Amino acid sequence: MDRTNPExxxxxxxxxxxxxxxxxxVRTLVQSALHVKIPRKAKTFYLGGIxxxxxxxxxxxxxxxxxxxxxxxxxxxxxxxxIMSNVNFGWLIRSIHSWGANLMIVSVVLHLLRVxxxxxxxxxxxxxxxxxxxxxxxxxxxGFTGYLLPWDQRAYWATTVGTEIAGAxxxxxxxxxxxxxxxxxxxxxxxxxxxxxxxxxxxxxLAAMLLVHLVLFHQQGIADPTKPVSRAKPDxxxxxxxxxxxxxxxxxxxxxxxxxxxxxxxxxxxLASLWPVxxxxxxxxxxxxxxxxxxxxxxxxxxxxxxxxxxxGVLAPIVAIPLLVLLPFFDRNPELKPRKxxxxxxxxxxxxxxxxxxxxxxxxx
Amino acid sequence: MKHKLAISIVSAVLFLLxxxxxxSAQGSDKAILSAxxxxxxxxxxxxxxxxxxxxxxxxxxxxxxxxxxxLDKHPKVAADWKDSVHGxxxxxxxxxxxxxxxxxxxxxxxxxxxxxxxxxDRTKTPEICGACHSNVERMRQYNLPTDQYSKYKDSVHGxxxxxxxxxxxxxxxCHGSHAIKKASxxxxxxxxxxxxxxxxxxxxxxxxxxxxxxxxxxxxxxxSSVHGEALLGKQDVRAPNCASCHGSHDAKPPTxxxxxxxxxxxxxxxxxxxxxxxxxxxxxxxxxxxxCHGNHDVTKPDENMFTHTASTEPVCTTCHDxxxxxxxxxxxxxxxxxxxRCDTCHHQDSWIYxxxxxxxxxxxxxxxxxxxxxxMIAEAIGRGMIxxxxxxxxxxxxxxxxxxxxxxxxxxxxxxxxxxDKADASAKEAQQMASDKLGENLFRREAMFVAMGVIITNIxxxxxxxxxxxxxxx
Amino acid sequence: xxxxxxxTRPDKKLVSRRGFSRFLLGFSFISTVAGAIIxxxxxxxxxxxxxxxxxxxxxxxTTKDIPIGQGKVVPVAGKPVMVINSNDGxxxxxxxxxxxxxxxxxxxxxxxxxxxxHDGQFNPVxxxxxxxxxxxxxxxxxVSVDGDNIFIGEA
Numbered sequence: 001m002d003r004t005n006p007e008x009x010x011x012x013x014x015x016x017x018x019x020x021x022x023x024x025x026v027r028t029l030v031q032s033a034l035h036v037k038i039p040r041k042a043k044t045f046y047l048g049g050i051x052x053x054x055x056x057x058x059x060x061x062x063x064x065x066x067x068x069x070x071x072x073x074x075x076x077x078x079x080x081x082x083i084m085s086n087v088n089f090g091w092l093i094r095s096i097h098s099w100g101a102n103l104m105i106v107s108v109v110l111h112l113l114r115v116x117x118x119x120x121x122x123x124x125x126x127x128x129x130x131x132x133x134x135x136x137x138x139x140x141x142x143g144f145t146g147y148l149l150p151w152d153q154r155a156y157w158a159t160t161v162g163t164e165i166a167g168a169x170x171x172x173x174x175x176x177x178x179x180x181x182x183x184x185x186x187x188x189x190x191x192x193x194x195x196x197x198x199x200x201x202x203x204x205x206l207a208a209m210l211l212v213h214l215v216l217f218h219q220q221g222i223a224d225p226t227k228p229v230s231r232a233k234p235d236x237x238x239x240x241x242x243x244x245x246x247x248x249x250x251x252x253x254x255x256x257x258x259x260x261x262x263x264x265x266x267x268x269x270x271l272a273s274l275w276p277v278x279x280x281x282x283x284x285x286x287x288x289x290x291x292x293x294x295x296x297x298x299x300x301x302x303x304x305x306x307x308x309x310x311x312x313g314v315l316a317p318i319v320a321i322p323l324l325v326l327l328p329f330f331d332r333n334p335e336l337k338p339r340k341x342x343x344x345x346x347x348x349x350x351x352x353x354x355x356x357x358x359x360x361x362x363x364x365x
Numbered sequence: 366m367k368h369k370l371a372i373s374i375v376s377a378v379l380f381l382l383x384x385x386x387x388x389s390a391q392g393s394d395k396a397i398l399s400a401x402x403x404x405x406x407x408x409x410x411x412x413x414x415x416x417x418x419x420x421x422x423x424x425x426x427x428x429x430x431x432x433x434x435x436l437d438k439h440p441k442v443a444a445d446w447k448d449s450v451h452g453x454x455x456x457x458x459x460x461x462x463x464x465x466x467x468x469x470x471x472x473x474x475x476x477x478x479x480x481x482x483x484x485x486d487r488t489k490t491p492e493i494c495g496a497c498h499s500n501v502e503r504m505r506q507y508n509l510p511t512d513q514y515s516k517y518k519d520s521v522h523g524x525x526x527x528x529x530x531x532x533x534x535x536x537x538x539c540h541g542s543h544a545i546k547k548a549s550x551x552x553x554x555x556x557x558x559x560x561x562x563x564x565x566x567x568x569x570x571x572x573x574x575x576x577x578x579x580x581x582x583x584x585x586x587x588x589s590s591v592h593g594e595a596l597l598g599k600q601d602v603r604a605p606n607c608a609s610c611h612g613s614h615d616a617k618p619p620t621x622x623x624x625x626x627x628x629x630x631x632x633x634x635x636x637x638x639x640x641x642x643x644x645x646x647x648x649x650x651x652x653x654x655x656x657c658h659g660n661h662d663v664t665k666p667d668e669n670m671f672t673h674t675a676s677t678e679p680v681c682t683t684c685h686d687x688x689x690x691x692x693x694x695x696x697x698x699x700x701x702x703x704x705x706r707c708d709t710c711h712h713q714d715s716w717i718y719x720x721x722x723x724x725x726x727x728x729x730x731x732x733x734x735x736x737x738x739x740x741m742i743a744e745a746i747g748r749g750m751i752x753x754x755x756x757x758x759x760x761x762x763x764x765x766x767x768x769x770x771x772x773x774x775x776x777x778x779x780x781x782x783x784x785x786d787k788a789d790a791s792a793k794e795a796q797q798m799a800s801d802k803l804g805e806n807l808f809r810r811e812a813m814f815v816a817m818g819v820i821i822t823n824i825x826x827x828x829x830x831x832x833x834x835x836x837x838x839x
Numbered sequence: 840x841x842x843x844x845x846x847t848r849p850d851k852k853l854v855s856r857r858g859f860s861r862f863l864l865g866f867s868f869i870s871t872v873a874g875a876i877i878x879x880x881x882x883x884x885x886x887x888x889x890x891x892x893x894x895x896x897x898x899x900x901t902t903k904d905i906p907i908g909q910g911k912v913v914p915v916a917g918k919p920v921m922v923i924n925s926n927d928g929x930x931x932x933x934x935x936x937x938x939x940x941x942x943x944x945x946x947x948x949x950x951x952x953x954x955x956x957h958d959g960q961f962n963p964v965x966x967x968x969x970x971x972x973x974x975x976x977x978x979x980x981x982v983s984v985d986g987d988n989i990f991i992g993e994a
Contacts, residue, residue, distance in 0.1 A: 060875075064882055074981075074992060078916065085751045088881035091809075095749075252838065255831045259824055266820040273813035276749035603972070633971070634958035753917035760919070764941035767956035819870050826863040833860060 034250035039224035041245070043118070046260035047111035048217075051139075052210065053261045054104040057268070058142075059203065061097040069149065071195035073188045076151035077282045084279060095272035101143050103268065105297050108139050116327075116348055119336035120223035126328035128220070131213040133325040138206045140297065145198040147295055148191065156283035159186055159194075162294040165301055168314045186285070222249075228334045293362065300355045303362035426466045427474055428458035445544035454507075461485060461493055487531045491517055494536045516615035532573065534616075539563055555613075558596060560606035561587060583607075586661040605631065610660075621653060628654040638774040650684075650692035657705045664702070666770070668732060671725035672708045679712030723778050731769060731785035734792035735762050741799035748806045755798035762791035896983065896990035902929075903987060910945025910952065910963065915991045920980055921945065921952060922989060923963045929989055931982035932966045937975040952977065 020026045068087055070079040083090035112132065115121050121129035148159040163186070167177035182189040247253060280289075294302050305313040331344060338345045433443040446452045459466045464481035468474035475481045485493050495514030497503055504511050517523040517536075525533040539555055540546075546553035554563045565584035567573050574581050587593040587607075595604035610619060610627050619627045625645070629636030644651050657670065681687065683698045699705050707724075711717040738759045742752050765788035772780045899913040899922055910923035912934045919934035919942050932952065934943045941956040951969060952961040959971030966977035983990050 060879075064879065067883070081751065081753075081916070082886075085753075086886040088884060088886060089878040090882060090886075091749075092878055093882055247838075252831070252834055255827055255834065259827045259831070262820050262824045262827070266817055266824075269813055269816050269820070273809050278749055279751065601974075631972075632957075634955070637958075757914065757917050757919055760935060760940055760942055763939070764956060767939065767941055771956070816874060819874055823867045823871060826867045830860045830863060 033218065034254075036218070036221060036249045037246035038222040038249050038253055039227075039245060040247045041224050041226050042222040043114075043225060044222060045110070045114055046257050047107055047114055049257040050260055050264055051104060051107045051111055053264060054100050054107060055206065055210070057100045057265075058097060058104065061093050061100065062199065062203075064093050065097055066199055071149070071192055073151060073191055073283070076149060076191060077279070080150045080152075081279060091276050092272055095276040096268050098277040099268055099271040099275075101146060102296075103264065105139060105143055107264075108136050112136060113348075113352065117338060117345065118223070118225040119338075119341060119344075120225055121328045122331065122334065122336070123229055123328070125216075125220060125223060128213060128216040129328050130325055131209055131216060133321075135206065135209050135213060137321070138202055138209060142198065142202050142206070143295060143297060145194040145202065148186075148194045149198065150279060151191065151283045152280040153283055153287075153289050154280045156186060156285070157289055157292040158294045159190075161292055161302060162298055165294070165298065165305060165314070168305060168310045169318070170311050170314070173314075222253075225336055228336050296359060296363070299362035300358035303358045303365070306365075426457055427469045428462075428464065428466045431471070432458075442543050445541075449541075449543060449545045450547055451545055456497070460497075487535055488526060488529070490535045490537055491523065491526070513614040516612070520612065520614060520616045521618075522616055530576075534567060538567070539613075557602045557606050557608075558600060560608055561593070561597065564607045583661045590659075590661060590663045591665055592663055621649075624653045624655055635771050635774050638771050638780075641780075642774060642776045644774075644776055647692060650694055652694055652710070656694060656696065656699050659699075659702060659705065662702065668725060668729050670706060671721055671728075673703075673706050676713060677708070679714065684710045720776075720778055724773060724776075724781055727778070727782045727785040728769065728773070731762075731766050731788040731792070734789045734796070735759070735766050738762060738792040738795040738799065741796055741803065745799050745802045745806065748803070750802040750806055752799065752802060755795045755802070758791055758798060759795040762788045762795060764788075765791060896992045898988055899991050900989050901987040902984065902989065905929075905989065908947055908950075910947070912942060912944060913991075915980075920991055921977070922982065922991070923952070924989075925963055927964065929982050929984050930964055930966075931980040931991055932961070932977035933980060934977075936973055937968075937977065938971070938973040943977070 017026065021028075065083065068079055068083050068090070070076060080094070083094055085091075087093075115129065115132070144159075144162060147162075148155050163177055163180045166180055167173045169176055178184060180190075180193075181187075182193045293299060301313070301317060304316065308316070333341050333344070335341050429443055429447070432439045434440070446458065457466060458464070459480075462482060462485070463479070464476075465474045465479035468479065473479060491514060495517075498509070499511050499514045501511050518527070522533045522535070526535065541554065546555075548555045550556060551558070553559065561584055568579075569581050569584045571581045588597060592605050595601045596606055608616070609630075611617060625636060625639065629639075639645050639654075658664075658666065680698065683695050684692055686693050694710075698709060707721040708718060711721050738755075742755050742759060745752050745755070765784045769781050769784035769788060772784055775781070897915050899915065899920070900911065902924060905911050905922055905924045907924050907926060910921060912919050912921055914920070921932045921934040921943060923930050923932075923945055934952075935941075936943050936954040936956065936959055938954065938959050939956060941954050943952050943954045943959075943961065945951075945963065946953045949960070950963060952963050952966070953959065954961075954971070954973065957972050959973040960969040961967065961973070961977050962969055966979055968974075968976055981992055
């Protein structure tokens with residue numbers, strides 16, 4: 001509070017910071033990035049941060065896996081096997097990468113649900129929501145492309161049925177299928193396509209979108225889910241929050257976030273150690289295994305396609321995704337409390353229940 | 366109505382026309398009939414002659430035309446024939462039943478004068494079928510054998526039939542009379558998967574089998590045997606059905622002298638081993654396949670087949686003729702599967718018993734090592750370890766172990782222990798690999814606990830710092 | 840006086856508290872970094888049998904080891920592979936019998952791949968079942984000959 005106090009600890013670290021500050025005004029930069037206040041009533045459950053942490057874990061483990069992985073059909077399987085059985089900690093890195101992917105999808109979806117049910121995607125945070133939706137889609141594509149890379153039976157056939165979902169689209173289905181598979185079948189060029197997407201395109205896209213998401217988030221601060229933002233008079237005339245209702249983002253909020261990251265790291269290590277990722281038999285295009293299923297996060301769609309007319313089943317997500325992306329623009333009800341926006345909340349709950357139901361059904365059918 | 370009338374007028378005119386043509390051609394047809402071992406030209410013309418005296422060969426078939434329109438079973442009989450192999454190959458009603466299919470009056474076409482015999486006599490049926498089916502020229506085009514009739518005459522069925530016992534199986538009992546299908550047709554009664562049920566239609570019927578004084582439980586026993594389970598359960602057509610061991614047309618129980626060759630048709634490796642044994646040199650007194658494995662009730666052999674579980678009193682007459690003291694095998698002593706043991710003959714006081722025990726222990730030790738290796742590898746796989754090397758070592762153990770099981774038939778301890786020692790060694794190596802991996806897995810878990818300790822400490826530290834910060838904030 | 844003591848005491852406490860917090864956070868930071876660095880460094884070290892998984896072709900022998908008319912079972916990536924040098928070239932199959940998983944061998948007299956367990960026989964050129972209980976042919980494996988050297992796997 002009283003920054004006038006000249007008691008500034010000197011040391012190597014501060015020396016370097018001083019040197020940098022003199023040239024690039026780093027202190028101001030860090031100050032503006034970190035020393036912001038957030039409403040005490042904000043309840044984020046740290047999900048956005050957890051997702052970002054998991055992305056960083058994926059970047060580190062993924063870069064390590066790429067050191068030994070060889071993206072051709074006759075070497076992909078053997079190189080993954082090699083990572084698992086010969087490379088020191090190879091099993092750990094691959095298992096963390098695989099479990100991290102699953103957790104990342106869980107946390108990004110929970111993050112979306114939190115924002116939806118708190119209603120905080122509304123004005124003025126529309127664009128943050130849109131960027132977030134793109135991040136979700138990129139994350140799902142990440143999972144989809146990564147699943148094929150081990151080139152075992154499970155990977156091959158999950159990708160076969162997964163790309164067939166895209167192939168079911170009206171009019172453009174065949175094109176989409178050919179585009180995804182780089183031809184009518186899953187071949188060596190599918191594998192290099194998926195590998196390139198997974199290790200070059202998607203990380204760059206996700207990093208760029210994440211930056212946008214974070215900058216937008218930073219400019220507006222964390223939303224207070226108890227207080228709708230007035231439409232008539234934006235910020236200018238709004239009375240500033242009293243100090244007691246605010247919390248410093250740094251270090252208070254970030255410290256809690258760090259605890260959440262440690263918990264997630266612990267969960268990752270336990271999952272990777274007790275249930276390391278396996279490797280089925282090498283992919284064989286001539287032998288379909290008994291129970292072919294896509295990854296669990298596409299299972300609801302796969303199950304939906306089984307009993308709904310193909311066109312309807314594929315159109316549902318095609319319509320639902322743009323709707324979801326543009327949600328803040330047509331949901332113009334300014335209320336945030338669930339009780340005051342029953343329609344949206346009920347639709348949301350029904351959708352979640354439907355997706356969970358279809359996923360469970362798909363798992364046991 | 367109008368339609369029907371038109372058809373009958375047209376067909377009547379047709380009959381008349383063709384009747385005139387055939388009557389004029391009868392002379393030449395009779396010439397063919399008088400020479401039943403007909404020429405290739407006749408076969409090519411699809412003119413079929415059987416022992417049944419039918420007068421005419423023509424494009425018209427009044428038998429079919431009428432019977433297809435009659436009531437009761439007749440339309441079905443006509444349709445069955447039409448869909449059958451005979452219907453397709455142009456073997457007509459008259460070829461088996463006689464009569465003249467060119468005449469449209471029942472009284473004349475189905476008269477004795479026209480050679481009509483009705484349902485062929487059971488004793489005559491094989492001969493009627495055999496007239497065509499023994500003809501090499503006629504059967505060549507279908508790639509069918511021609512020895513069924515002669516085989517049949519040599520079978521128990523055929524011999525009894527010749528004695529005038531008419532309830533034995535004749536051709537039509539297995540193949541059907543009108544709806545005859547190829548043996549390769551899965552819906553045919555004679556298709557391999559359906560043969561046991563076919564034979565059991567008569568052979569499981571206690572009343573039918575009473576005059577012959579033979580058992581009727583073979584089908585039930587077979588169903589639960591390894592062979593029955595493979596054929597009927599797994600639908601594996603390569604598994605033996607009744608005919609595989611007894612023959613089909615030449616059905617007869619294999620004799621003691623034949624049984625080794627019968628089983629050896631499929632169990633080639635085992636037969637080779639058996640023929641190296643002292644057992645096989647005993648000729649008449651030799652224990653054969655069925656002595657230890659039974660016949661219809663063959664089950665999966667295991668290590669329990671060496672000795673009885675409880676000690677038994679040796680019975681001299683099991684293996685010795687009480688008068689001459691020559692070696693024999695009293696098959697009755699092996700009727701109960703629990704008595705099909707080495708020590709039924711080589712009783713506990715005999716000097717070969719030691720060897721039996723050694724064989725048993727060699728097999729048991731190797732089998733145990735293999736099973737333990739299997740369990741350990743499964744456990745390591747269950748914990749997410751990659752076990753390719755150990756699995757392939759265990760496959761080597763399995764190869765030696767299965768070979769050792771077959772080599773037991775040599776009854777030579779050295780032959781068997783050579784293989785069991787190899788199996789044991791490979792299995793032990795696989796076990797070692799598995800236990801190394803399990804050890805590595807344990808280390809991973811321990812390392813996980815250390816890592817969790819660090820993480821929990823850090824969470825604790827951050828929690829403490831956080832509490833202080835919040836206190837400061839108040 | 841009173842005012843100074845009341846001012847300095849919490850200040851002192853604050854400093855020592857900060858110092859302690861800093862110590863704790865330092866420990867936390869270092870332990871976390873160490874925990875992450877150890878597996879990563881271990882991972883980066885080239886593993887002992889770096890050639891085994893580096894995929895591609897595996898040298899299994901020469902045409903002198905396996906002359907025409909001979910066959911041999913060689914381990915490739917821990918799995919037995921049957922390599923046969925026949926009159927019309929070198930062929931390779933999985934040596935694992937499709938019946939019960941025994942390891943097959945080559946019989947140069949009968950010119951057949953045979954399984955010692957139940958006398959299953961396979962064609963040495965195509966791998967199809969010739970006789971015996973195996974339900975399926977042996978899986979074919981890519982093989983190439985470069986000069987005298989026989990390689991398993993695609994180039």
